[in-house]
Amino acid sequence: MSDHDPAKRLKATLIGSTAVLMWGTLALFTTLTGTIPPFQLAAMSFGIASAFVGLKWLVRSEDVAKHLRQPVGAWLLGTLGLFGYHFFYFMALRNAPPVEAGLIAYMWPLLIVVGSALLPGERLRWWHVVGALAGLAGAMLLITGGNGVSGFKSEFTFGYIMAGVCALTWSTYSVLNRRFGGVPTDTVGGFCAATAVLATICHLAFEITIWPANGLEWLGVIGLGMGPVGAAFFTWDYGTKHGDIQVLGALAYGAPLISTVVLVIFGKGEATWAVAGGCVLIVGGALLASKQLLQRRRR
Numbered sequence: 001m002s003d004h005d006p007a008k009r010l011k012a013t014l015i016g017s018t019a020v021l022m023w024g025t026l027a028l029f030t031t032l033t034g035t036i037p038p039f040q041l042a043a044m045s046f047g048i049a050s051a052f053v054g055l056k057w058l059v060r061s062e063d064v065a066k067h068l069r070q071p072v073g074a075w076l077l078g079t080l081g082l083f084g085y086h087f088f089y090f091m092a093l094r095n096a097p098p099v100e101a102g103l104i105a106y107m108w109p110l111l112i113v114v115g116s117a118l119l120p121g122e123r124l125r126w127w128h129v130v131g132a133l134a135g136l137a138g139a140m141l142l143i144t145g146g147n148g149v150s151g152f153k154s155e156f157t158f159g160y161i162m163a164g165v166c167a168l169t170w171s172t173y174s175v176l177n178r179r180f181g182g183v184p185t186d187t188v189g190g191f192c193a194a195t196a197v198l199a200t201i202c203h204l205a206f207e208i209t210i211w212p213a214n215g216l217e218w219l220g221v222i223g224l225g226m227g228p229v230g231a232a233f234f235t236w237d238y239g240t241k242h243g244d245i246q247v248l249g250a251l252a253y254g255a256p257l258i259s260t261v262v263l264v265i266f267g268k269g270e271a272t273w274a275v276a277g278g279c280v281l282i283v284g285g286a287l288l289a290s291k292q293l294l295q296r297r298r299r
Contacts, residue, residue, distance in 0.1 A: 016239010024258025048225025096159025
């Protein structure tokens with residue numbers, strides 16, 4: 001079947017959407033890791049992810065060289081996408097208030113929807129844009145708690161720029177990834193390993209090492225490496241290469257919603273009107289953006 005096959009396209013979209021579900025657990029697992037510095041946490045998480053992929057290759061006696069022997073462009077895009085997003089995000093949080101930085105960084109789903117119009121065979125329709133904008137509004141409600149922002153201040157300009165570059169980095173990676181549809185998803189394991197190395201270098205340059213203090217913190221690190229900073233990147237890779245990228249972009253706004261709900265369930269967050277409003281906007285926007293895909297499925 002080709003990527004134009006509706007059944008395969010829907011399947012790939014559903015697989016890609018599982019990344020959003022896993023990213024929704026990112027905040028919970030991160031809260032379990034205590035005071036581990038962000039670059040060290042990224043190095044450990046991506047190291048665990050690459051180790052699990054390596055174990056899979058070993059157990060199944062797969063040709064590792066075949067997975068890793070890919071075009072230089074694919075390696076540059078994959079490594080810069082995974083590492084670049086985290087680098088610029090952490091730099092944004094270091095140099096700007098987290099709420100404002102988070103809002104700017106979370107422009108990436110909308111940028112994916114708009115940028116997808118540049119891909120061959122893709123058509124950007126009004127419901128894609130409106131659905132993504134509704135998701136952005138819902139994300140803003142969740143991130144700010146319905147209280148708005150304190151105002152953007154000039155002294156945090158560098159942090160705002162870093163957040164903008166963060167959003168641009170991940171959206172560019174997600175859109176251009178379609179051009180490397182022939183690169184197997186297993187190659188993401190190599191990208192994870194390269195990201196772990198680069199994150200280690202940044203950790204040694206910017207941070208002081210703090211190891212997990214107990215089993216719960218280790219559980220948080222392992223959970224990150226297996227889910228939101230591990231398997232999620234593999235399913236997102238497959239989804240952006242073979243699925244409906246506009247729908248995936250709109251669905252991505254479900255991550256902060258899932259994150260908020262999970263935190264509330266585990267007693268680390270509070271259910272408010274902002275959560276309810278964000279839920280309506282994000283779910284409604286995702287359904288609107290998926291309109292054409294759902295209609296094809298019914299037919």
